[in-house]
Amino acid sequence: MSLGEFDLIRRFFQRPGAQPGVAVGIGDDCAVLTPTPGQQWLVSSDMLVEGRHFLPTVNPAHLGHKALAVNLSDLAACGATPRAFFLALALPRADAAWCETFAHGLFELADRHGIALAGGDTTAGPLNICITVMGEAPTGQALLRSGAQVGDEIWVSGQLGDARLALEAFRGTLSLPGEGFAQARQAMECPQPRVALGLALRGLATAAIDVSDGFLGDLGHVLAASGVGATLQAEALPRSALLAAQPLALQRLCTLAGGDDYELVFTAPAARHAAVRAAGQSAGVTVTPVGRIEAEPGLRVLDAAGQAFEPGLQSFDHFK
Known part of the structure; x- marks a missing residue:
């Protein structure tokens, strides 16, 4: 059975239950986030391109981990608490086994740091992973x-x-x-x-x-x-x-x-x-x-x- 775009999202990336700070997550045109009073948003985005940032032989679970880790590292450098992230994923094909392993590595790290996947995009193309993270820090206290x-x-x-x-x-x-x-x-x-x-x-x-x-x-x-x-x-x-x-x-x-x-x-x-x-x-x-x-x-x-x-x-x- 072929795996369509929305089947792929529902099966591997949409997670049930409420997520702190995310009023509306995957499934709408936009995510709706709830900021914490007295905090500022800190936002960063990083892209990983096959052949440039990682080898084709990398374990998909490791790739899922690293794609989020490099973004969490930016939040860490600014002294921010992770809140939500967005995933834009280009795939050469909808490979269920690859997606399942990638998602496992991604969410294992996300759960460790209490950050929710709130939305994103998928498309067909050369393997390319772009994640945008959002974190919070008390107003005026972000490390720069x-x-x-x-x-x-x-x-x-x-x-x-x-x-x-x-x-x-x-x-x-x-x-x-x-x-x-x-x-x-x-x-x-x-x-x-x-x-x-x-x-x-x-x-x-x-x-x-x-x-x-x-x-x-x-x-x-x-x-x-x-x-x-x-x-x-x-x-x-x-x-x-x-x-x-x-x-x-x-x-x-x-x-x-x-x-x-x-x-x-x-x-x-x-x-x-x-x-x-x-x-x-x-x-x-x-x-x-x-x-x-x-x-x-x-x-x-x-x-x-x-x-x-x-x-x-x-x-x-x-x-x-």
Whole structure:
């Protein structure tokens, strides 16, 4: 039996029961959302294109997870509570088994973060996934890129670089042992959005961004928006034992410019060091200080001996 567009939506994406904040969800021309008094909406959208953002061999459940995770990561970077999301999905064909597995990965993460699918669109075409997320934060309390202050410490959550390590293994530029490849591939295909940390940093961090295109480039966005410079301790960037076992040049490529990590980079006053540590502990994620905000424009990168060096690396850009 062929599966039509509306059958596909009802079978795999329409969920019964009331969903917090969603007065009317899937089934009407528009969703009707109920804002919380005293809160502002935070909205972000990301697109994943086969061959550009993911490989054709990816597990559909992992793809469903990642499609939502990269959007939740934007909410996390702004200190927002997830509320609702919209899914626009182009499919080469209406494959029931693929859709069921994709939806499983998507909703498993959605349920974990209490966010409801409120609508979207489906069409036939090359595999393309676009999700728009909506979150809330108390008025005036959203974390932005533009608040870093001279003297602030620069922090990063979790570990960097394993996703790029997996990409290099897929490209055939290096070989990883079975367990190591599985670990790196998990980081690449199933990033964990740091929503709890973003919430814990609200009122504590001065600026934040998530690492999607590479640490250097994403930190550069914070410096530009805030009108400041910084000094970075390159070897302080947290990395897994798997990556630490690789040559130093590869470690730097993966941690400084790898991308696809979806960890948070944020700044906070040095006097709040202990409070930042406590925020990470409460969110269940390690946080590591890696540098300091300075008045002098530009980014100065230091090695383990404190000597400045030019990394010669660029973060990802779709059109370069």
